[in-house]
Amino acid sequence: MTRYIAAIDQGTTSSRCIVFDHAGAIVSVDQKEHRQIFPRPGWVEHDAEEIWINVQTVVEGALAKLKITAADLAAVGITNQRETTVLWDKATGKPVANAIVWQDTRTDRLVRDLGGAAQGGQGGGQDRFRDLCGLPLATYFAGPKIRWILDNVDGVRARAEAGEVLFGTMDSWLIWNLTGRHVTDVTNASRTMLMNLQTLQWDDTLLSAIGVPRAMLPEIRPSSEVYGEGSSALAGVPVASALGDQQAALFGQTCFSPGEGKNTYGTGSFLLVNTGTTPVHSKNGLLTTVGYKIGDQAAVYALEGSIAVTGSLVQWVRDNLGLISSASEIEALARTVDDNGGCYFVPAFSGLFAPYWRSDARGIIAGLTGYINKGHIARAVLEATAWQTREVVDAMSADSGVALTTLKVDGGMTANELLMQFQADVLGAPVVRPVVPETTCLGAAYAAGLAVGYWPDIESLRANWQKSAEWTPTLPAAERNRHYRKWKKAVQRTMAWLDADDEG
Numbered sequence: 021m022t023r024y025i026a027a028i029d030q031g032t033t034s035s036r037c038i039v040f041d042h043a044g045a046i047v048s049v050d051q052k053e054h055r056q057i058f059p060r061p062g063w064v065e066h067d068a069e070e071i072w073i074n075v076q077t078v079v080e081g082a083l084a085k086l087k088i089t090a091a092d093l094a095a096v097g098i099t100n101q102r103e104t105t106v107l108w109d110k111a112t113g114k115p116v117a118n119a120i121v122w123q124d125t126r127t128d129r130l131v132r133d134l135g136g137a138a139q140g141g142q143g144g145g146q147d148r149f150r151d152l153c154g155l156p157l158a159t160y161f162a163g164p165k166i167r168w169i170l171d172n173v174d175g176v177r178a179r180a181e182a183g184e185v186l187f188g189t190m191d192s193w194l195i196w197n198l199t200g201r202h203v204t205d206v207t208n209a210s211r212t213m214l215m216n217l218q219t220l221q222w223d224d225t226l227l228s229a230i231g232v233p234r235a236m237l238p239e240i241r242p243s244s245e246v247y248g249e250g251s252s253a254l255a256g257v258p259v260a261s262a263l264g265d266q267q268a269a270l271f272g273q274t275c276f277s278p279g280e281g282k283n284t285y286g287t288g289s290f291l292l293v294n295t296g297t298t299p300v301h302s303k304n305g306l307l308t309t310v311g312y313k314i315g316d317q318a319a320v321y322a323l324e325g326s327i328a329v330t331g332s333l334v335q336w337v338r339d340n341l342g343l344i345s346s347a348s349e350i351e352a353l354a355r356t357v358d359d360n361g362g363c364y365f366v367p368a369f370s371g372l373f374a375p376y377w378r379s380d381a382r383g384i385i386a387g388l389t390g391y392i393n394k395g396h397i398a399r400a401v402l403e404a405t406a407w408q409t410r411e412v413v414d415a416m417s418a419d420s421g422v423a424l425t426t427l428k429v430d431g432g433m434t435a436n437e438l439l440m441q442f443q444a445d446v447l448g449a450p451v452v453r454p455v456v457p458e459t460t461c462l463g464a465a466y467a468a469g470l471a472v473g474y475w476p477d478i479e480s481l482r483a484n485w486q487k488s489a490e491w492t493p494t495l496p497a498a499e500r501n502r503h504y505r506k507w508k509k510a511v512q513r514t515m516a517w518l519d520a521d522d523e524g
């Protein structure tokens with residue numbers, strides 16, 4: 021049997037290639053950051069060509085470090101930053117503009133108009149399309165980003181209508197470059213606002229309301245199947261999975277049964293819970309999304325609480341304030357003080373995502389006094405992640421009627437002991453981290469391995485999950501509740517900051 025499976029994780033800040041063995045252990049890694057392009061306040065772009073070059077570089081790097089070639093890989097899987105939107109010329113393969121990243125808020129007005137248009141009789145507002153696609157109207161999703169490019173880049177709409185300009189999220193862009201096929205997987209498609217959650221196909225009502233021509237859209241395929249054979253460093257290797265990064269982490273954490281869930285702490289944080297083969301519609305500000313679809317089996321759905329800014333707040337403290345020189349230093353800085361000194365930091369940099377979905381909110385540091393020093397700010401920065409997670413967990417419990425018993429975690433911020441302990445404290449529930457922290461890549465590798473028979477079934481994957489660390493709550497409930505009230509008060513102070521004449 022071929023020895024290894026590779027996964028490509030095309031993330032928000034970097035692209036990574038990880039090679040796994042049959043036990044699901046990491047045997048090689050390579051990673052490269054790409055440029056974050058900020059043309060205006062609220063705008064965030066990536067250069068899709070730079071990303072494709074970086075992906076090839078990290079694949080070559082990961083294979084070279086292990087001294088193997090494509091012939092040693094049974095398959096490659098893809099996982100990616102979701103919603104980030106790229107349009108390219110079908111004939112030349114060149115992007116028609118920079119990719120618009122998921123955090124970008126330039127579609128704020130368009131999104132408000134789409135919601136407002138519904139209020140004159142059709143009802144709905146922000147929830148106008150929720151029944152069809154499971155999502156609230158928000159700048160986050162791909163559909164309005166496509167529409168923005170069609171409206172603002174000369175000549176693109178006519179060419180898109182003729183099928184000469186193609187749309188894809190990063191999975192699609194990479195599969196196109198690797199195999200020449202224009203496809204996307206069902207989890208990525210479920211983040212566009214253009215896919216019907218029941219039929220798992222593009223929906224004409226959504227396409228015409230948002231203004232996106234069908235001719236430019238990829239074919240929607242299962243998350244785990246062979247899409248084609250790779251090229252260059254991956255010549256001949258089956259490209260056998262695609263999953264949005266958060267769905268991949270759900271898969272990598274082996275959350276295969278209804279009620280099982282995980283929280284990933286990266287640039288943002290994303291808590292997903294498997295809800296089985298029927299979509300559950302949220303009444304508490306969560307998203308309904310596709311968790312995964314293996315071959316011709318029924319799709320599995322998930323409820324998701326998405327938080328826009330968590331790890332990126334630590335980067336902001338490093339890059340914009342210069343209080344630390346690396347992300348990991350935030351823990352030592354926070355430990356210079358015993359508590360937050362009454363200071364709360366709500367990082368509503370691109371509005372608030374779950375459970376509020378307020379694009380008019382902007383960030384705030386509340387409770388400032390002459391006593392507050394940089395240690396308190398560092399603590400407030402870390403606590404912001406834990407409180408935002410608590411709000412999402414509360415929404416999950418309200419939607420499902422079931423209280424959280426344990427939280428499985430992964431992602432870069434889980435290296436932070438202070439944060440993980442505080443997370444257990446504010447949830448009043450244990451937090452557990454698996455041995456393999458790279459669950460996103462692992463999930464993509466698992467899905468690809470299933471498609472080619474490298475692993476026989478999902479039960480064989482469950483056996484690979486092992487705990488590496490656990491944090492149990494110690495904070496008295498009364499204290500937790502007092503802090504939580506203050507946090508909620510600070511959140512209220514961020515709302516309605518943008519006025520009608522603000523640009524975003």
Ligand code: ADP
Nearest residue numbers: 031286287331332334335347348431432433436
């Ligand atoms: P992504 O996949 O979204 O790029 P990662 O899972 O690699 O993210 O996590 C990186 C994020 O975690 C960065 O935003 C960084 O600021 C944050 N981070 C990394 N290490 C720490 C740490 N020790 N404490 C707090 N935050 C951290």
